[in-house]
Amino acid sequence: MSDHYAKLTFTPAVQAEQVRHGSRSAYANRGTRESEPDVFDADATAFIQARDSFYMASVSETGWPYVQHRGGPVGFLKVLSPTTMGFADFRGNRQYISAGNLKQDDRVSLILVDYPSRARLKIMGHARVTDDPEILTSLSMPDYKAKVEQAFLIDLAALEWNCPQHITPRFTNAEIQQAVAPLHMRIAELEAELARRG
Ligand SMILES: Cc1cc2nc3c(=O)[nH]c(=O)nc-3n(C[C@H](O)[C@H](O)[C@H](O)COP(=O)(O)O)c2cc1C
Structure with missing residues (x-):
């Protein structure tokens, strides 16, 4: 976690909640150091x-x-x-x-x-x-x-x-089209094969 992020978000009330829930020690150094x-x-x-x-x-x-x-x-x-x-x-x-x-x-x-x-x-x-x-x-x-x-x-x-x-992984239309393109190609190949066999 970025120290700057902790500095901005770990307000006294947030720190008090961390103490109450027993997680404060895991974050104790965050936001206290000088950093780039x-x-x-x-x-x-x-x-x-x-x-x-x-x-x-x-x-x-x-x-x-x-x-x-x-x-x-x-x-x-x-x-x-x-x-x-x-x-x-x-x-x-x-x-x-x-x-x-x-x-x-x-x-x-x-x-x-x-x-x-x-x-x-x-x-x-x-x-x-x-x-x-x-x-x-x-x-x-x-x-x-x-x-x-x-x-x-x-x-x-x-x-x-x-x-x-x-x-939850979600996919856009474009991503789905890309993922199923090989399947469409394979179906077309198999349909052509079936048609050839009559
Ligand atoms: C015709 C039109 C109607 C819209 N109606 C809504 C709406 O009812 N509620 C909404 O949250 N965004 C709506 N939007 C999208 C917002 O205008 C868009 O997210 C805009 O960036 C909002 O900026 P603001 O929330 O800072 O005012 C609409 C966009 C258009 C083009």
């Missing part, structure tokens, strides 16, 4: 850029947590530097809840899941919305039929890989 900032390394970058969706939580000005699903074509979530990621805000229901929340509190938490591999990555960061044309261009997906209204940029505060427990 978390970065998007090669594994995290590849994982992030292979996603077609994720969930992002922000904090409303009344303190309510708010979570939204974000989706797009694979690659719409981009790592722009070792500590910055971004994605295009495609026109949707025009409620702008996440964007509004960021005006008061720029903290966000993201969870990204690779269901077939049963891997998940949690990211905490500081987010902002921009309509800088250069950034919009770098985050746009020209082949995707959606209007890019603005973009979200997230400066990394901490990241954490989760264990695979309780993730």
